[in-house]
Amino acid sequence: MEPSRDDFVIAIRSAFLKKDNQQIFSLLSLILFSIIFLVLGNFNLKVINFNRTIIKEVVYISSYIASVPENIIKKSFNKISNHFEYYDDYQNIKYEVEELKNKDLLKEIIKYENIELKKLIDDYFIEDSQAYAKVLIDRESPFLRSIIINKGSKNGIKIGMIVYDDIYLIGKVVEVNFLTSRILLISDINSKVPVSIQPLNIQAIMSGLDKQKGKLQYIKREKLINNNSKELTVVTSGSGGMFKSGIPVGKINSTDTLENDQIIVNFYRNFSQLKYVKVLSHIKKDTNIDQSNKNFFEKNNDQLLKLSNEIEVNKILKQQKFIDDKIRAKLEIENTKLRKDFINIEEKLKKINQSLDRNKNIKFLELNLLYGPKCRKSFLRPNLYKINTVEYRNCILKKGLIGKI
Amino acid sequence: MVNANRKTESFIYRYAPAIILFISILNEINFNNYEIKYFSFNFAYILIFYYSLKRDGGIGYVFVFISGLFNDVINGTPMGMTSLCYLLLCAAAVYLRNITLRPNLFKDWIFFLITILFLNFITFTYLILFFNYETNYFDQIINISFTFLLYLIFSNLFKLFDNIILTRLN
Numbered sequence: 001m002e003p004s005r006d007d008f009v010i011a012i013r014s015a016f017l018k019k020d021n022q023q024i025f026s027l028l029s030l031i032l033f034s035i036i037f038l039v040l041g042n043f044n045l046k047v048i049n050f051n052r053t054i055i056k057e058v059v060y061i062s063s064y065i066a067s068v069p070e071n072i073i074k075k076s077f078n079k080i081s082n083h084f085e086y087y088d089d090y091q092n093i094k095y096e097v098e099e100l101k102n103k104d105l106l107k108e109i110i111k112y113e114n115i116e117l118k119k120l121i122d123d124y125f126i127e128d129s130q131a132y133a134k135v136l137i138d139r140e141s142p143f144l145r146s147i148i149i150n151k152g153s154k155n156g157i158k159i160g161m162i163v164y165d166d167i168y169l170i171g172k173v174v175e176v177n178f179l180t181s182r183i184l185l186i187s188d189i190n191s192k193v194p195v196s197i198q199p200l201n202i203q204a205i206m207s208g209l210d211k212q213k214g215k216l217q218y219i220k221r222e223k224l225i226n227n228n229s230k231e232l233t234v235v236t237s238g239s240g241g242m243f244k245s246g247i248p249v250g251k252i253n254s255t256d257t258l259e260n261d262q263i264i265v266n267f268y269r270n271f272s273q274l275k276y277v278k279v280l281s282h283i284k285k286d287t288n289i290d291q292s293n294k295n296f297f298e299k300n301n302d303q304l305l306k307l308s309n310e311i312e313v314n315k316i317l318k319q320q321k322f323i324d325d326k327i328r329a330k331l332e333i334e335n336t337k338l339r340k341d342f343i344n345i346e347e348k349l350k351k352i353n354q355s356l357d358r359n360k361n362i363k364f365l366e367l368n369l370l371y372g373p374k375c376r377k378s379f380l381r382p383n384l385y386k387i388n389t390v391e392y393r394n395c396i397l398k399k400g401l402i403g404k405i
Numbered sequence: 406m407v408n409a410n411r412k413t414e415s416f417i418y419r420y421a422p423a424i425i426l427f428i429s430i431l432n433e434i435n436f437n438n439y440e441i442k443y444f445s446f447n448f449a450y451i452l453i454f455y456y457s458l459k460r461d462g463g464i465g466y467v468f469v470f471i472s473g474l475f476n477d478v479i480n481g482t483p484m485g486m487t488s489l490c491y492l493l494l495c496a497a498a499v500y501l502r503n504i505t506l507r508p509n510l511f512k513d514w515i516f517f518l519i520t521i522l523f524l525n526f527i528t529f530t531y532l533i534l535f536f537n538y539e540t541n542y543f544d545q546i547i548n549i550s551f552t553f554l555l556y557l558i559f560s561n562l563f564k565l566f567d568n569i570i571l572t573r574l575n
Contacts, residue, residue, distance in 0.1 A: 031496070034470065034473070038483055038484070055474055066427070
């Protein structure tokens, strides 16, 4: 036991106290340093705090310097991954743009068709005059909801002109002075606007109810309740010729309709916040179709037809391409299968040929044993054949029956 | 030129472990605080133990001491805590080297496990008793386990690195 304890002590002493040439401190002294650091760290001594601050400064600066390569790598990696993401985004956007272009084209076609049809039914309005005005007075009367704008007859404003906020209907001009005009808002109880509820295409009359709401009259509630769409859009119907058709007015919430007795329209615009408005008048476009117009329409129609056809053809071609791709893929699979089969058959054929050759050889050898003397050239039979010649082989295979003997 | 190359290689051989240790600590790539769930290990423990065991003088006790202080500052643990652990790890490795006649990787491995268990025991005892630190024991077990398991891989990598440099030097 004594020597083993000595070994242990020597090993421990060597581990803790031995110093190499290049070591300034022994392990034990450094461990003691650490313990002193730890113990003194518990007391709030100025010297320790000062040392700690210096070490922290050194560490933070070193850490910053040491992390430069890592940061460069990280940044480069992020850059590369971002580039890949951008590429993917680009591909997606490209695809979306293509789709949108197609949709836009369809929309354009529908728009032109709509214009053509409206012209045919004499319901196509074009802008006659347009003026932008500032709202001067916003009257908060409980009976009359109207606003005063800073444009009048001097600026070409006339009674009956339609007033917009952006593209939304807000009212019509009811009084015109030289420099100002009065606009009756559609939220006024006296305002009656013929409207159409889309997409159900139900006609009704809307009158004002509240600052932000209107109510529908002369309409059956059941018609609205029995629909599946959550939100219905209210646009002007154009009946009566007061308003141009298709101007957006507001929305109907189906759940509100179920809860209330009245059918409420929520306006798109807040009428108490109006600052600038657009005053427009519309006139019907002259629809006397003369010969040149007819030609123009026909040309236009032809182009529309062509475009529609092209879109159809494009669709068909896409489908065809899809089918072709599928067929090609199938054919490729079959081709590989057939190739494999062909290789297998070739191998089998080779084997069969080899076995046939072998059989022939065996047969030749058998016949050789029997008919060899009849074909082999010898001293007594000089007219016969030498062994291993073609003639000899033929002779053997014919069982020696040749006329030479 | 040849002499300069030899000098560089000799410098790399001598100081590469210390440089790697400092880089790993300053860059916080000791895999101790990574946000990977159920995976963490203490790279510094493996590095210090291996080189203290295999090289006379190891990485350099002063370097180990300073790296421990740096780690404490970065991690916010009490100053001297990590230094003490690192130096105890050095002491354990040197003791193992002194008592070993025929080096065996498996024995080193088991001794390493015992050492890191002891060091973690000291650390947590100190942190919990004196500083009221809250620790997740499950995470610590995972850390110890991976440190123990990865010692084999890293010891082979370090051995390969040493062999390459030594072959060039000779």
